[in-house]
Amino acid sequence: MNVHIGVNGLAVNPETPRGRAPSIRDVARLAEVSHQTVSRVLNDHPSIRPETKERVLLAMETLQYRPNRAARALVTSRSHTIGVLAARSSEYGPATSIAAIEDAAREHGYYVNTANLADVTPEGITDALEHLMLQAIEGLVVIAPQVRVFDVLAAAPIGVPFVSLQSTGRSDHLALSVDQVTGARRATQHLVSLGHREIVHLAGPQDWIEAEARMRGFLDAIDDADLSLHPPILGDWSADFGYFAGRELSRARDFTAVFAANDQMAIGLMHAFRDAGLDVPGDISVVGFDDIPVAQHVWPPLTTVHQDFREVGRRAVALLLNQVHGREVLEVEEIVPRLVVRGSSAEASGRRPRYASVTDSA
Amino acid sequence: MNVHIGVNGLAVNPETPRGRAPSIRDVARLAEVSHQTVSRVLNDHPSIRPETKERVLLAMETLQYRPNRAARALVTSRSHTIGVLAARSSEYGPATSIAAIEDAAREHGYYVNTANLADVTPEGITDALEHLMLQAIEGLVVIAPQVRVFDVLAAAPIGVPFVSLQSTGRSDHLALSVDQVTGARRATQHLVSLGHREIVHLAGPQDWIEAEARMRGFLDAIDDADLSLHPPILGDWSADFGYFAGRELSRARDFTAVFAANDQMAIGLMHAFRDAGLDVPGDISVVGFDDIPVAQHVWPPLTTVHQDFREVGRRAVALLLNQVHGREVLEVEEIVPRLVVRGSSAEASGRRPRYASVTDSA
DNA sequence: CACCCCGATGTGCACGTTCACATCAGCGGC
DNA sequence: GCCGCTGATGTGAACGTGCACATCGGGGTG
Numbered sequence: 134m135n136v137h138i139g140v141n142g143l144a145v146n147p148e149t150p151r152g153r154a155p156s157i158r159d160v161a162r163l164a165e166v167s168h169q170t171v172s173r174v175l176n177d178h179p180s181i182r183p184e185t186k187e188r189v190l191l192a193m194e195t196l197q198y199r200p201n202r203a204a205r206a207l208v209t210s211r212s213h214t215i216g217v218l219a220a221r222s223s224e225y226g227p228a229t230s231i232a233a234i235e236d237a238a239r240e241h242g243y244y245v246n247t248a249n250l251a252d253v254t255p256e257g258i259t260d261a262l263e264h265l266m267l268q269a270i271e272g273l274v275v276i277a278p279q280v281r282v283f284d285v286l287a288a289a290p291i292g293v294p295f296v297s298l299q300s301t302g303r304s305d306h307l308a309l310s311v312d313q314v315t316g317a318r319r320a321t322q323h324l325v326s327l328g329h330r331e332i333v334h335l336a337g338p339q340d341w342i343e344a345e346a347r348m349r350g351f352l353d354a355i356d357d358a359d360l361s362l363h364p365p366i367l368g369d370w371s372a373d374f375g376y377f378a379g380r381e382l383s384r385a386r387d388f389t390a391v392f393a394a395n396d397q398m399a400i401g402l403m404h405a406f407r408d409a410g411l412d413v414p415g416d417i418s419v420v421g422f423d424d425i426p427v428a429q430h431v432w433p434p435l436t437t438v439h440q441d442f443r444e445v446g447r448r449a450v451a452l453l454l455n456q457v458h459g460r461e462v463l464e465v466e467e468i469v470p471r472l473v474v475r476g477s478s479a480e481a482s483g484r485r486p487r488y489a490s491v492t493d494s495a
Numbered sequence: 496m497n498v499h500i501g502v503n504g505l506a507v508n509p510e511t512p513r514g515r516a517p518s519i520r521d522v523a524r525l526a527e528v529s530h531q532t533v534s535r536v537l538n539d540h541p542s543i544r545p546e547t548k549e550r551v552l553l554a555m556e557t558l559q560y561r562p563n564r565a566a567r568a569l570v571t572s573r574s575h576t577i578g579v580l581a582a583r584s585s586e587y588g589p590a591t592s593i594a595a596i597e598d599a600a601r602e603h604g605y606y607v608n609t610a611n612l613a614d615v616t617p618e619g620i621t622d623a624l625e626h627l628m629l630q631a632i633e634g635l636v637v638i639a640p641q642v643r644v645f646d647v648l649a650a651a652p653i654g655v656p657f658v659s660l661q662s663t664g665r666s667d668h669l670a671l672s673v674d675q676v677t678g679a680r681r682a683t684q685h686l687v688s689l690g691h692r693e694i695v696h697l698a699g700p701q702d703w704i705e706a707e708a709r710m711r712g713f714l715d716a717i718d719d720a721d722l723s724l725h726p727p728i729l730g731d732w733s734a735d736f737g738y739f740a741g742r743e744l745s746r747a748r749d750f751t752a753v754f755a756a757n758d759q760m761a762i763g764l765m766h767a768f769r770d771a772g773l774d775v776p777g778d779i780s781v782v783g784f785d786d787i788p789v790a791q792h793v794w795p796p797l798t799t800v801h802q803d804f805r806e807v808g809r810r811a812v813a814l815l816l817n818q819v820h821g822r823e824v825l826e827v828e829e830i831v832p833r834l835v836v837r838g839s840s841a842e843a844s845g846r847r848p849r850y851a852s853v854t855d856s857a
Numbered sequence: 858c859a860c861c862c863c864g865a866t867g868t869g870c871a872c873g874t875t876c877a878c879a880t881c882a883g884c885g886g887c
Numbered sequence: 888g889c890c891g892c893t894g895a896t897g898t899g900a901a902c903g904t905g906c907a908c909a910t911c912g913g914g915g916t917g
Contacts, residue, residue: 206565228594
């Protein structure tokens with residue numbers, strides 16, 4: 134109700150004409166210099182007498198001057214904004230990375246504008262992209278890890294450098310590759326080393342880059358160990374899907390371990406197994422991926438592959454801004470996620486695993 | 496490496512002079528009208544002959560014209576951007592709301608700029624606010640639900656309408672109040688109705704508005720039922736804290752139920768109780784708050800209070816944009832979250848509760 | 858038939874900033 | 888004592904758009 138707080142914020146300053154916000158000319162007048170000198174102070178120009186600078190800064194202070202971003206953007210044609218193209222951004226992983234991107238960008242004096250992919254149709258993607266381009270973004274971070282997105286991106290000339298948080302294997306852009314393949318392989322090898330020979334993979338949706346990488350890691354490990362291959366199940370990342378998949382799986386029971394492509398599905402799986410009277414890890418071992426914060430607190434504590442989402446976001450910004458500024462792009466070292474063994478995986482014999490408590494993260 | 500895709504995006508258009516992006520004047524020249532006519536087409540001015548409009552649109556198309564947001568913002572002094580001041584934005588609830596806010600804003604042709612609160616010191620808050628104000632935001636959504644934030648907000652005249660996702664009880668701004676008090680009261684009453692008389696509240700951090708509201712709902716219910724009050728434990732929302740709190744609690748064991756202020760802590764609690772050899776809900780009932788997606792898949796499935804975070808985000812934007820456009824602000828109806836009874840709460844006697852499966856959400 | 862109004866379009870300026878260039882004083886070197 | 892350089896500052900234009908106002912033709916009204 135009572136929301137109008139003056140027209141213009143701080144508004145009523147006697148020095149400032151009308152209801153307008155103070156401009157550099159107003160500051161200049163007060164400091165008795167030219168507007169250009171004020172501009173120089175703003176931009177840290179070297180040849181300004183300290184005394185003059187002082188006077189200008191004082192004038193800015195008394196006038197409560199704020200530089201006008203639009204005017205600056207207009208003349209420099211730099212928006213100081215980067216775009217983020219994201220999918221499913223309410224989930225822990227992406228959300229964490231996005232937050233880290235925003236923090237890192239702010240630290241570098243940049244703004245972030247996020248467009249969430251409502252649907253992954255070409256129209257939806259073009260639409261989101263259009264929105265970002267209208268914002269005149271200087272760079273783009275892509276966290277929408279469907280292959281399809283990159284097809285659209287490749288087709289639409291976006292004209293700004295972009296970085297993806299998923300390695301597509303393409304060379305038309307920079308990717309901040311977390312080595313998901315190795316992560317998935319290690320997870321699978323862990324199960325193999327526990328004596329499991331019939332392992333099922335509950336994968337992410339087809340077309341998702343991460344799902345594909347984790348699947349490949351799984352297949353590699355199965356191949357290395359010379360095991361027979363169960364056809365992977367394609368899920369949608371959700372715990373609910375994990376539950377339903379687990380219900381189906383517990384009918385057949387021709388396996389002793391499941392590697393789920395993310396923790397949510399793994400948790401849903403365990404729920405279903407419990408419902409079916411199967412003990413995890415006594416009857417069936419389960420391994421997840423991501424290490425979301427609750428993973429170590431569910432029962433049994435989930436063996437999973439830990440990813441540092443914040444670090445990924447940070448690096449993405451660093452990489453992107455390097456490109457934006459035309460600096461040399463340093464070699465991108467891959468981040469290898471690490472396996473965290475907890476209670477949901479045990480030897481195929483059915484013996485109890487060593488108990489991993491909450492302190493394993495310390 | 497191979498990232499530079501032309502200087503300017505689509506760049507090489509013979510109609511466009513130099514390397515500059517096409518402006519309305521370029522379009523005007525090609526369409527053989529004045530730049531003002533082009534502007535009118537852009538802004539859907541009524542009195543334009545359809546034929547002329549057609550010609551202009553065609554010229555835009557061939558020139559791949561994009562309006563320059565900075566120039567427009569400069570002259571209209573409207574940024575078409577709203578700011579979001581957020582805290583802990585990687586968690587499910589806030590992250591979901593933020594995503595919904597972005598979607599809704601985009602639908603209304605607005606951009607969203609998010610500033611995450613690194614720390615809740617006055618400096619941190621001012622800093623984030625400063626960042627947003629530099630962006631010339633037209634409105635602000637606050638999801639940083641500490642009381643302290645509102646103190647700073649009240650002190651610093653932000654000069655734009657703002658909406659908070661938490662009800663502060665103050666009248667200096669609009670709040671989109673989810674009735675957390677009622678939600679918490681219902682959760683507690685549920686435990687009371689199951690015969691529990693010794694109920695502990697694992698609260699959120701002091702200073703958090705939501706923590707306070709949930710605490711009040713708890714206290715109200717305890718008071719109504721005339722039960723003795725256990726001193727609430729102040730947590731930090733995290734599952735890890737829930738675990739440690741649970742360890743402490745299981746020493747005393749002078750209670751039969753715990754109402755946790757969010758699901759993460761509830762899950763941590765259950766973990767600790769299990770470690771201590773206590774059965775949930777056989778020995779102790781646990782109720783959470785939020786209904787995060789995994790809540791129904793942990794063991795036992797968590798009784799909790801469901802909130803629709805997306806709806807909250809959507810409404811926040813609607814409310815805010817109404818204010819921004821000076822439209823009448825319609826009465827804000829409170830959203831009352833609903834209790835979802837699952838397996839983690841049972842009668843104080845220790846009898847097994849009816850089993851609530853995943854289908855309870857269907 | 859003169860008048861006015863309205864629809865359709867054009868003209869010039871303003872927005873606040875930076876950039877290119879101009880100015881001016883002081884100082885060292887010949 | 889003059890030249891040129893350099894540091895410190897000022898001057899004017901430009902960026903791309905929207906707004907206020909001007910213009911012009913046509914049609915209805917008296």
